[in-house]
Amino acid sequence: MRGKLLAAGLVLWATAGLALAQVKTTTATETGQPMQTIQVERGEVWYVSGNDLVVKMEDGTLRNFMNVPDDVRATVDGKQLSVRELKPGMKLQRTISTTVTPALITTVQTITGTVFFVSPPKSVILTLEDGTNQQFDIPQGQMFEVQGKTVDAFGLKKGMKVSAAKIIQTPATMTAQQRSVTGNMPPPPPPNTPILIAQGEPKQAPPPPPPVASARPEKLPVTGSTLPLVGLAGALALGLGLLLGVLRRSL
Numbered sequence: 001m002r003g004k005l006l007a008a009g010l011v012l013w014a015t016a017g018l019a020l021a022q023v024k025t026t027t028a029t030e031t032g033q034p035m036q037t038i039q040v041e042r043g044e045v046w047y048v049s050g051n052d053l054v055v056k057m058e059d060g061t062l063r064n065f066m067n068v069p070d071d072v073r074a075t076v077d078g079k080q081l082s083v084r085e086l087k088p089g090m091k092l093q094r095t096i097s098t099t100v101t102p103a104l105i106t107t108v109q110t111i112t113g114t115v116f117f118v119s120p121p122k123s124v125i126l127t128l129e130d131g132t133n134q135q136f137d138i139p140q141g142q143m144f145e146v147q148g149k150t151v152d153a154f155g156l157k158k159g160m161k162v163s164a165a166k167i168i169q170t171p172a173t174m175t176a177q178q179r180s181v182t183g184n185m186p187p188p189p190p191p192n193t194p195i196l197i198a199q200g201e202p203k204q205a206p207p208p209p210p211p212v213a214s215a216r217p218e219k220l221p222v223t224g225s226t227l228p229l230v231g232l233a234g235a236l237a238l239g240l241g242l243l244l245g246v247l248r249r250s251l
Contacts, residue, residue, distance in 0.1 A: 032102040074181040089186030120153035
């Protein structure tokens with residue numbers, strides 16, 4: 001493994017009794033002042049099918065929530081309901097609390113070994129715990145403490161027991177988020193209110209309409225027989241004949 005353990009901030013300590021090499025890594029996190037933001041979203045349950053939910057938001061847009069887990073609960077009128085128990089018309093409010101915390105992560109990697117060969121000021125070869133030799137680069141201007149003295153790479157000698165440490169500090173952001181959903185049932189429909197009818201004096205019944213005159217028939221109906229008229233004509237003719245006969249005799 002060829003690394004840059006001897007980077008900026010690297011410290012080598014020469015020790016008299018350290019015989020074996022070992023590598024250790026430790027990490028420490030220092031946090032700053034957290035900052036919290038709260039986001040509130042409101043909407044109305046528009047459609048529910050199994051674990052799929054459609055909510056109409058306050059701005060009129062429809063948002064699809066697909067495959068909502070069964071363990072997600074909404075507090076509706078004090079009751080814990082799963083997505084399958086939601087009904088169209090329910091009013092929901094989702095509160096999202098986000099906490100952002102700045103952090104500084106410090107990683108310290110330490111390696112120990114015996115100086116096998118040094119090529120100042122660029123590199124050093126250490127004999128590690130398993131007996132293998134490993135070469136490490138030495139950063140420009142790196143200084144070392146050797147038995148209480150500060151020396152550069154030229155002060156390292158073969159056979160010295162040394163410990164090298166690499167310190168890396170990385171800024172980071174830690175984010176934590178909490179979500180809660182509350183709501184209430186839709187209002188009940190209004191009762192069926194009867195229509196009020198004004199009560200007053202009873203009105204008299206209107207008079208019946210006048211009878212409609214029937215149409216005049218085209219022909220008069222037959223009401224008698226012509227036989228008496230024929231008999232009367234015959235009698236007059238007979239009488240006239242008798243009168244003429246008497247007049248002849250008298251002449």
